[in-house]
Amino acid sequence: MGSMGWAAWAALSAFFAALTAILAKVGVNSIDPDLATFLRTVVILLLLGGILLVGGQWREAAAIPGKSMLFLVLSGLATGASWLCYFRALKLGDASRVAPVDKMSVVLVAVFGVAFLGEKLARIHWLGLGFVALGVVLLTRKG
Template identity: 60%
Template sequence: MNPFQSWQVWAILSATFAALTAIFAKIGIENVNSDFATFVRTIVILCALGTILIATGQWQSLGSVSSRSYAFLVLSGLATGGSWICYFRALKIGDAARVAPIDKLSVVLVALFGVAFLGERLSLPNWLGVALIGFGAILVAYKG
């Protein structure tokens, strides 16, 4: 099996890139307004992703996407933008090693929202993991 067809491989890569994002951003925003830094980051992402889509032949015609999909993608984009703005402001003020774990409380929130809004079901061990992630994030962020 091709490892790049495994969601686990992509999830680990995502976590790795997210960790590098925190480190690179903390260094990069040292003498830069956090909102401007988010703007620069967004331009880089747009250019990189556009290049990937064109190079791999994955570009879709805009008419091939349903209005419902567009609505939720726009909401997702707004949520992403809000997250990035808040994340960069937190990094500007706080330590990366404390900001990132609190940001990762999103894992706990996704579990709760998935159950509440998507009808997903989690087993007792899953809930234990969610609780441990939440507790662990708080402990790592704690400055004591």
Template identity: 55%
Template sequence: MWLIYALGSAIFAALTAILAKIGIEGVNSHLATAIRTGVVLLLAWGMVFLVGAGSGVAKISAKSWVFLILSGLATGASWLCYYKALQLGEVAKVAAIDKLSVVLAIIFAVLFLGESFTLKTAIATILIGAGALIMAF
């Protein structure tokens, strides 16, 4: 099931780039990011209430709160950078460099989460990184 959601994420992320590039024309990138964030906020809370997950808020540990807040800050910084890059550059190049996040996520997962780094993972990581750089330059 994770694969279906991951593919959905990829499709919607691709649409995000195209729709944002069209929508950001003549709009300050920070304002555009704020609008996007507001929509995401409404959608996310709508889903919480739709599936009845709101009662879980009280059960979240302090550690989880800290890391979820830090994750939110990282997401916000990523979106601000992404929208500015889209405003200044071509979608294909911006999206390719953005996908270096896959390479960094793998490296961080190995370093900070103790996830395994096999020969297959190493080769794939190099290929993804090389592909992103070739697309951008």
């Protein structure tokens, strides 16, 4: 696992996110979106718990620095809110239109990174973000 760089992991993330959208759209069709989110979360908890136990990476909560714990809890709350909204959107809309709007997070992460983390973006990056936003608008329009 350690030999793969960030770009390979990011590409795998995109692949699995695409699968998530398609599989979730089929799964949420006949059930409540909140129940669908809960079931997905249980699967994730079991999977990650197993990975941590097998890999010997389990740590007691007390060993985690307070600042890390705070921000991970806040991140978890944001993730939960995102998933709830995403599954409701999938229940109501086409996966091919919901997923691009969800990926506006790419633009928001860049803006938040600049605003809150002091990251720097060149003009070419801002142009790319503009194209992403334009792409989302075009992909969500009725053809």
